[in-house]
Amino acid sequence: ASAIFVGVYEPAKRKLLEMFPENLSAIAHLTAGAIGGAASSLIRVPTEVVKQRMQMSQFKTAPDAVRLIVAKEGIKGLYAGYGSFLLRDLPFDAIQFCIYEQLRIGYRLAAKRDLKDAENAIIGAFAGAFTGALTTPLDVMKTRLMIQGQASQYRGFIDCAQTILREEGAGAFLKGIEPRVLWIGIGGSIFFGVLEKTKSILAERTNRSR
Template sequence: MSSSPATVAIKPLPKEAPLPMHYNLLAGAIAGVTEILTMYPLDVVKTRFQIQVGNAEYKSIVDCFQKIVKNEGVGALYRGILPPIMVEAPKRAIKFGANEKYRQLYMKNFGLKDSQALSVLTGVSAGLTEAVIVATPELIKIRLQDKKNAGKYSGTGDAVAKIMREEGFMTFGRGLEATMWRHATWNGGYFGVISLIRANLPKAETKEGVLFNNFIAGALGGTVGTMINTPFDVVKTRIQSQTALPLKYNWTLPAIATVAREEGVGALYKGFVPKVLRLGPGGGILLVVFDFVSGYIRKHLM
């Protein structure tokens, strides 16, 4: 007769020490590039919906995919991928490494206890830091993804040169404030939900169980983060896609008010479905790959 669940001793998995920053960089870069290569076409579709005023061209995700492939070729689904890949290592190192550093800082210097509230606070802090790194690559990516620029920029280097020549150096900082709103809210939601889900899921008895729990927690965290930050992402895309003066969209909160007034509150969630389809599973992929690579590093390199 098999033992009842009450009599089975569960040996907890050992608590793992935080990775040094250079290993966070490596693990974060591998996780981030894996997520980008897997989910990037959905990011292109999301951008097309966010830029679109009204519903004239793209009716659904499938319709958008079909029209991009038919009219622009399969390669258009990966247009603009180079800037996010180039910034992926520092971006993901900040997402995970700075999140851990902020956690230690707040616990040591301010006496905060490990909790879901602390996870939200450290996520927001890491997101604000991350935004400074990614704002300019995001602007270049948006310009390359925008259909109206298909014949204007031949690639990343050409886009950088033309933006510099035609719009000036300061253009590369356009959308920084909106990027800070976007990343602070997403990271706060992401790490806050991960903390909550991990605390309530059954304790894993195996490494495979840990990876499964991480995927569930990361996917739910990515979904909630996306629900919170999509309005900021919409206006960030609008701000960064502008090429002609005077600019219609400048600062985040006034831009949100303008979009809501002119197009309705629903317009602030344009591109939500492809975004959540990317960042929900993408958040799970990110956390699972990061955890897997981190485990490999601890076992073989430390």
């Protein structure tokens, strides 16, 4: 999923940056992040569905989960909560990558040099943690919709939000925010740190081969 995301995001970003003036680069980064997220969702949603069903002890193994979900619910069962997933992950990807890219641009201008590996990792951690906190309510609703299976406790995204608010109160939308911010912050640090290091290595090898 990450490979698909980066493979779509990077060329989309380059193309959009050519289309938008420099002062609107944030729009290019937002849009490219959303496009990359939409492409990777074709892989991320089924794996997320299987993972969460297994965490709820509905299945013992991933192959069993895939086989039984398809048998009982059809292929669409592997894409349960797809709309809510997009409502969470498209804003997440767009915001996270926009914050990351804009912070890197600002830092590079202020420092008047390229960023070091540790600096990329720190900016990635901040972008991930901030976006993770911001999108926690969407993640709560996405999880509820994905794990309901055939029970159909919720009729859709709006009904899910209304039911949670009515039965559990507004605080329920922030359940799990601390571990979410922690692991997404750590993940962002590793992802962006490795991404930028890999890009620099590949760029050096390309230049040497010319």
